[in-house]
Amino acid sequence: MSTPWFAKRVSGATPFPRSHFAASVRGTNIWVTGGLDVNGAPLDDVVTLGTAGLSSYVKVRPTGVNYSRRAGHAAVTVENRLYLWGGAPALDAEGVRGADTAMYCLNLDTRAWSRPRVASGEPPRARFGHTMVAVDHKIFIFGGDDGTGKGLGRNVHIFDTRAVTWVALEPQVASPQQRVFHAAAATSDGRIIFFGGMSGPSVVQSTHVFNTRSKTWSQPATTGPAPSARSSHGMVAVRDDLLLVWGGQGSAGRALQD
Numbered sequence: 001m002s003t004p005w006f007a008k009r010v011s012g013a014t015p016f017p018r019s020h021f022a023a024s025v026r027g028t029n030i031w032v033t034g035g036l037d038v039n040g041a042p043l044d045d046v047v048t049l050g051t052a053g054l055s056s057y058v059k060v061r062p063t064g065v066n067y068s069r070r071a072g073h074a075a076v077t078v079e080n081r082l083y084l085w086g087g088a089p090a091l092d093a094e095g096v097r098g099a100d101t102a103m104y105c106l107n108l109d110t111r112a113w114s115r116p117r118v119a120s121g122e123p124p125r126a127r128f129g130h131t132m133v134a135v136d137h138k139i140f141i142f143g144g145d146d147g148t149g150k151g152l153g154r155n156v157h158i159f160d161t162r163a164v165t166w167v168a169l170e171p172q173v174a175s176p177q178q179r180v181f182h183a184a185a186a187t188s189d190g191r192i193i194f195f196g197g198m199s200g201p202s203v204v205q206s207t208h209v210f211n212t213r214s215k216t217w218s219q220p221a222t223t224g225p226a227p228s229a230r231s232s233h234g235m236v237a238v239r240d241d242l243l244l245v246w247g248g249q250g251s252a253g254r255a256l257q258d
Contacts, residue, residue: 072128121166
């Protein structure tokens, strides 16, 4: 597969450089939230970019109770809402101790933040570097770190955006080992594909699949050369049978550009 890269000049005040932010897509818009600025300070802004023409960055000024400054969080869109959870003001144990575990919801039509009142269940422990994937009206959270480097177990946490409930699934024999700064992408048939990340001090290159309908894990047999072990990379499902993986950091902390 050979597709040329190109650079596009975008007008408006650029939200970059920043790191450990979240980017979510709804329709033709990309929504950027939080992260660390060039001085390592956490951010609490919302910036949008229309992909049709990639014309201009727009800083959104929502109403309601805004999320607190943070990095290492995750965000997804469900219908006309953006859900943001996790992260911390600093990516260490002290930062996580000061982090909240509320789910924040931004109505993308009215541009208003809210914190849904949870009907039942408890949110996961505070963390950063987790993945958060939406399948239909449910949000699936896996992995992350509390700043101690020990990981946060192998549970899958599910947030139902309609019932407004939290459910924690116990680990299975086939569950992957705890990991952080991995990547995940959903397919149209209800599977979530996980690749890479860090498990303890090791950078891994394993692939795991979670079936959101049967609530079961599997590790598929793959052919061909797998991407090298990496963390903090990007991954997207182009089709149900095609994932694109790029970038990240290798086992020696070296930035990758494949």
